[in-house]
């Protein structure tokens with residue numbers, strides 16, 4: 485099991501105690517995820533959940549993200565890549581939930597958390613085929629955040645805004 489450590493902070497796999505509630509990022513669906521869905525998703529293989537906290541755990545959860553495998557249609561991501569893609573559905577990694585606590589925003593935690601997620605994707609893609617990393621951005625602010633980390637907005641939908649980062653681009657970063 486991989487646990488990344490960043491200064492006095494750590495990013496580690498979800499534990500039962502993380503699901504007791506108290507996390508708040510201002511988006512109700514994301515605030516509800518840890519207490520209502522995260523543990524069940526972990527147990528059933530729906531998602532892997534990683535949390536950011538201060539070493540020692542006294543801060544509670546400062547941020548979290550989920551990683552899953554899924555497929556997307558070729559047409560969904562073709563505009564984000566220059567090479568041609570097969571006609572069947574394309575395997576990708578999916579960041580289903582991503583949030584930093586309201587009290588911890590704009591301090592670089594999101595950047596570190598997303599860097600950790602992308603590192604795990606690069607590692608995972610060594611063992612399992614995955615063309616890139618896909619997510620749905622919920623707001624203009626989060627879209628700016630993901631753009632700052634190399635994702636590109638794709639498709640015509642805006643709320644949520646689908647975003648994609650090809651593995652080839654990620655490996656070059």
Ligand SMILES: CC(C)(COP(=O)(O)OP(=O)(O)OC[C@H]1O[C@@H](n2cnc3c(N)ncnc32)[C@H](O)[C@@H]1OP(=O)(O)O)[C@@H](O)C(=O)NCCC(=O)NCCS
Pocket residue numbers: 509510511514582583584585588589590591592593594595596620621622623624625626628629630632
């Ligand atoms: C979006 C979110 C994850 C960003 O996390 P964060 O820890 O505040 O972001 P960071 O401090 O690491 O910011 C990294 C860069 O992203 C961009 N960024 C972050 N927040 C931004 C905002 N509100 N508006 C515009 N750009 C933003 C900036 O380029 C920033 O770099 P800078 O601070 O040097 O200018 C966080 O605000 C959040 O959890 N929001 C509520 C939940 C949410 O929207 N989750 C995403 C769902 S898809």
